[in-house]
Amino acid sequence: MMRKLDPVKHEEKRQQILQAASRCFMRDGFRGASTSNICAEAKISPGHLYHYFSSKEAIVRAMAESRLAQAAEHLGTTARGPDVVTAFLEVIESGVGVREPSANALMLDLLAESARNPAVGGILRENHREMRTLLADLLRTGQERGQIDLTLDPDVATSILVSFVDGAKAMMIRDPDLNPAKSIEMLKTAISRFLRAPAVANSE
């Protein structure tokens, strides 16, 4: 009795539940997935869920946090290398879940939810700010090295780059029969042309 047992195990279970929830959310969306679904998937009883999360919304929040943190971390480890443009291209390529339509759908769900659910919105924005800081620094480095157009405002350009990833996710849903290799290739072309210092005699 009365054992304050193992906060480690507690956290482990929490993560397991979160992963189960993630699978449910991917399959059915935030609203479509029920706590029953999640409990079944996590193999726990309906009541027990509330030992780990105070409400369904708390799960959604935690999910958003973890997904976004993960995305940011992924980005942080990818965005490396001597050539900054190449680094960006890699970021974009790996950011688009080429053959994970449900993961893409979940991100769109999350964005839609953000526009309506202040808590989730806050998480998203905070995370976005971090990502942008990270990317903007990388951009500036590229500009210093002459690899990237000096006229681009790093902060704004960064938003655009992130939007390209979101847009590519949407693209995969809009046309699932699309040849993803070709599309990604062309997206990389677009980004290349966007970031690189324009040629001398270009008439824009």
Next chain:
Amino acid sequence: MMRKLDPVKHEEKRQQILQAASRCFMRDGFRGASTSNICAEAKISPGHLYHYFSSKEAIVRAMAESRLAQAAEHLGTTARGPDVVTAFLEVIESGVGVREPSANALMLDLLAESARNPAVGGILRENHREMRTLLADLLRTGQERGQIDLTLDPDVATSILVSFVDGAKAMMIRDPDLNPAKSIEMLKTAISRFLRAPAVANSE
């Protein structure tokens, strides 16, 4: 004589309900909005809704159809003018609902729904196919006139351009405090550089 009372009025009411539904969906999403909400918004009784739509899903479908048709039509009327690149820029600019976060959220909801709801998915894809045909033709015209890079595959480039619009909608949600003018400007730069024939001596 003069019996068959007014299929016109019927259609009018249907549209009114659809608009009410649209407002609800923008506010709460497809799943979050209830038929009760919609009826209240449309000021009709709960039973009467089913005089006009056979199910909530039918409303969602009709909504998706009308929204997407509207978007396509808007695009059709916007994509005109002597300079094709300029036409595209206008398309993009007007395509992004700069200060309509709920409309943007609805589109993302629709995309997420498309990935899970086959009926909605079918509508989205059919519509997307039409839009791409239209845009691809415009692109080819531009290529004939030498305004657009001949090396771009029109079909793939079109998908990319559409993805930019979707991405921009996401951007507005990710960072509502963004200066939209600046972002749009930079997006236009990106598109310009993407589409225009690259300068002679450019080293990519």
Next chain:
Amino acid sequence: MMRKLDPVKHEEKRQQILQAASRCFMRDGFRGASTSNICAEAKISPGHLYHYFSSKEAIVRAMAESRLAQAAEHLGTTARGPDVVTAFLEVIESGVGVREPSANALMLDLLAESARNPAVGGILRENHREMRTLLADLLRTGQERGQIDLTLDPDVATSILVSFVDGAKAMMIRDPDLNPAKSIEMLKTAISRFLRAPAVANSE
């Protein structure tokens, strides 16, 4: 304007609607069939139904009345001939809707409804009384002619005979793969033995 037009046509339409209702009730039962179903089947508008019947219950009542009257009339015309037992056998044979499972189901529905719905119950009982009077008279005739066992109380025996018809209807539902010819034959045997004067030296 202001024409008190044709009570004949009115009655005709009423009968048409009643027949349509009959079809619906056979298909779906009294509770399962909706006024919409009936209107669709009768090809009239939902509101117009109430020109002919004041409520769904009124339709059910009229239906019960017409069905039962029909059954009684049918019985009246069948129960004829020199040999009374033969006449009864014919009554029974034609009373069982051998290959009309939905008509049989409807009769059982009507009986169940009778036990709960006083109005329908009253109709059923009134009708049953009439039928029994008719059959009891026939029975008495048979007894006078020495064709039927004199020890049978005509009133009670009549109830039993009617119950045999109801039971046969249930039998058709209980076992649809039954050979109806054989069953009917055996039922007739049972009735014969029941009605006929028992042989002299029989040891019961």
Next chain:
Amino acid sequence: MMRKLDPVKHEEKRQQILQAASRCFMRDGFRGASTSNICAEAKISPGHLYHYFSSKEAIVRAMAESRLAQAAEHLGTTARGPDVVTAFLEVIESGVGVREPSANALMLDLLAESARNPAVGGILRENHREMRTLLADLLRTGQERGQIDLTLDPDVATSILVSFVDGAKAMMIRDPDLNPAKSIEMLKTAISRFLRAPAVANSE
């Protein structure tokens, strides 16, 4: 230790609910009784019903199953004794719910439902098959002992006997003021004459 809390209690509650449902169905019929009625009668909340039954239809099915099994079991224990005809008479007498009009109505409802609802129909037929097997065996025994007419096909005669019970239930509804003792007595006469070996010099 001692976890897995009581599948016994679960089953108990299930039976309680089933009995409550039974009362409702008797009062209002399968279609007339609502899940709300049943919940109120069982003193549980509307949602909780679905902890024990997956749908209203599942309740109807379980009810049909239990009622019919009960009837069959009852029959099995009644159909005993040295004289087979007497055994049959007892079966019939106890099979007719003389003073339980609502139970009789429920059986007719069940038969009507069987003709339309395939699930219920299947249950009824399976049960009927079992009952007939049992009764047919008894009949054959009687034939071996010379108590029952050898010319009767046991399978067909069995169907007839069951139909007599169903018919008697209908009789109770058709004429509630009937003297049940007299009717049952006459029904028993009919069955006696039907089953017994006919006397030598009988002229059929």
Next chain:
DNA sequence: CATGAATGAGCTTTCATTCAT
């Protein structure tokens, strides 16, 4: 820690009925 019984509000949908035209 963990279960699953229990709740009650709310969901989508159907239905008998009324009424303006």
Next chain:
DNA sequence: CATGAATGAAAGCTCATTCAT
């Protein structure tokens, strides 16, 4: 006569959440 728009109660069912054990 006839239509079909309109109503509102009620149906079957789901869901997030709580609580006794």
